[in-house]
Amino acid sequence: MKKKVLLMGKSGSGKTSMRSIIFANFIARDTRRLGATIDVEHCHVRFLGNLVLNLWDCGGQEAFMENYFASQRDNIFRNVEVLIYVFDVESRELEKDMHYYQSCLEAILQNSPEAKVFCLVHKMDLVQEDQREIIFREREEDLKRLSKPLDCTCYATSIWDETLYKAWSCIVYLLIPNVQQLEVNLKNFATIIDADEVLLFERATFLVISHCQRKPHRDIHRFEKISNIIKQFKLSCSKLAASFQSMEVRNASFAAFIDIFTSNTYVMVIMSDPTIPSAATLINIKNARKHFEKLERIDQGQLGTR
Numbered sequence: 001m002k003k004k005v006l007l008m009g010k011s012g013s014g015k016t017s018m019r020s021i022i023f024a025n026f027i028a029r030d031t032r033r034l035g036a037t038i039d040v041e042h043c044h045v046r047f048l049g050n051l052v053l054n055l056w057d058c059g060g061q062e063a064f065m066e067n068y069f070a071s072q073r074d075n076i077f078r079n080v081e082v083l084i085y086v087f088d089v090e091s092r093e094l095e096k097d098m099h100y101y102q103s104c105l106e107a108i109l110q111n112s113p114e115a116k117v118f119c120l121v122h123k124m125d126l127v128q129e130d131q132r133e134i135i136f137r138e139r140e141e142d143l144k145r146l147s148k149p150l151d152c153t154c155y156a157t158s159i160w161d162e163t164l165y166k167a168w169s170c171i172v173y174l175l176i177p178n179v180q181q182l183e184v185n186l187k188n189f190a191t192i193i194d195a196d197e198v199l200l201f202e203r204a205t206f207l208v209i210s211h212c213q214r215k216p217h218r219d220i221h222r223f224e225k226i227s228n229i230i231k232q233f234k235l236s237c238s239k240l241a242a243s244f245q246s247m248e249v250r251n252a253s254f255a256a257f258i259d260i261f262t263s264n265t266y267v268m269v270i271m272s273d274p275t276i277p278s279a280a281t282l283i284n285i286k287n288a289r290k291h292f293e294k295l296e297r298i299d300q301g302q303l304g305t306r
Contacts, residue, residue: 002044002054003175004079008068008104009086010097011060014122017159018086019043019057022168022205025235028159040076048176048202048209048264048296069103073111077104080112082171086120087143089127089135089156098146105150117152118171119143125158132156162224165231169207169224176209185295187212193284196254199223199268200261206231209265215272226268230258250274257281262293 007015017031023045043055058068058076068076085101101119108115121139124132140154155167173179182200190198190212197217200210208223219225234244246259255274259282261267267288269281 001050001177002052003081004054004056005082005084005171005175006076006080006104007055007057007084007086008100009060009120009122010065010088010091010093010100011062013060013086013088013091014159015057015060015086016041018120018122018157018164018168019055021159021164022207023055025238027232027235031159047172047205051176053172053175065100065103069107073107077107077111080108080115081175082116082118083108083112084118084120084171086122087139089121089123089139098142101143102146105147109150116174117147117150118167119147119152119154120157120167121154122157124156124163125160162221162228165207165224165227166221168205169209169227172202172205172207173209179210182210182295183212185292186210189288190214193269193281194271195269196272197268197270199226201227201230201266201268203260203264203266206234206266230266248278255281257285259285261285261289262296264296265292 007019009015017026017028020026020031021028023043040059041057043053043057045053045055047053056076058064083104085104087097087101091097105117108117119140121136124136127135136154136156143152143154153170155163155170157163157167176182186198186200189195191214196213196215198212199208201207202209206227208227211223230244230247233247237244246257248258249256252274254270254272255276256268256270257278258266258268267285269285271281
C-alpha cells in the first residue's frame with residue numbers, strides 16, 4: 001500500500017537534511033555534505049511492513065518550482081496523501097516563499113483535495129531561544145490563514161533537537177492504517193502488566209507510532225527526546241558493527257525497558273517500581289509479542305485486499 005508524500009519548499013530550506021535524518025540514518029552534522037536536490041528525488045520507504053511511503057523530495061530552485069506548477073502539475077500533485085511544506089524561518093524572501101506555498105495549495109485543491117497539509121517552520125535553532133515561540137506563533141497564524149479552505153498543521157522544527165521527531169511522528173501517525181486498534185491493544189497490555197506507560201516505535205526510524213499513558217508526566221516532549229536519544233545510540237552501535245536489541249534503565253523512581261517487539265517495532269515499558277525484576281517484564285513483552293505480530297499480519301492482510 002503506497003502513500004504519496006510530497007516534500008516541498010524553497011532550495012536550502014532543509015528538506016533533504018530532515019529526510020536523511022529520519023529515513024536514511026544520518027546524524028545532524030553529516031547533513032552538511034548533502035548537495036542540493038535536482039528536480040524530484042523519489043524515495044520508497046517501507047514503514048510498518050506493507051505500508052510504503054512514496055516520498056517525493058522536490059528541489060526548491062526557482063526554475064524547478066515554476067516547472068512543477070506548469071508542465072508537471074498533474075504528475076506532481078495527483079494522488080497526494082500528504083503535502084509537507086518546509087519554510088526556512090530565517091528566509092529573506094518570505095513573500096516569495098508564501099507565493100510558492102499558495103501555488104502548491106491551488107494545485108493540491110485541484111488534484112488531491114483530500115490531502116493533509118503540514119507546514120514545518122524549520123531551522124528554529126537559529127532563532128534566539130526567548131523569541132522562538134513568538135515567531136512561530138506569528139508564522140503559524142499567517143500560514144493557517146493563507147491555507148484556507150484547506151487546514152494546515154504547523155510545527156517548529158530543527159535537525160539539532162527532538163522537534164524533528166515530534167513533527168514526523170505526528171505526520172506518519174496519520175498514514176498508519178487501523179492505528180486505533182493498535183492503541184486499544186497497547187492500552188490493554190499496559191493495564192495487564194500495570195505499566196505507567198508503554199510506547200511503540202517504528203523499528204527503522206524510531207518514530208513513536210503509538211503510546212499508552214496511565215500516569216501523568218510533566219515532560220510533554222519525552223517521546224521525541226527518547227526517539228532522538230535511542231536513534232543516536234542505535235547508530236553508534238552500528239558503527240561498531242554491533243546491533244542494538246534492548247536496553248534497561250533504572251533509578252530510584254522507575255525502571256524502563258526497551259526491546260525488539262514485532263518484526264517492525266520496538267517497545268518501551270516504564271514501571272513505577274524500580275525493584276521489579278527484569279525477567280518478569282521481559283517475559284510479559286515476549287508473551288505480548290505474538291499477539292501484536294498477529295495484529296500486524298491482520299492489518300497487512302486488510303491492506304492487501306484494498
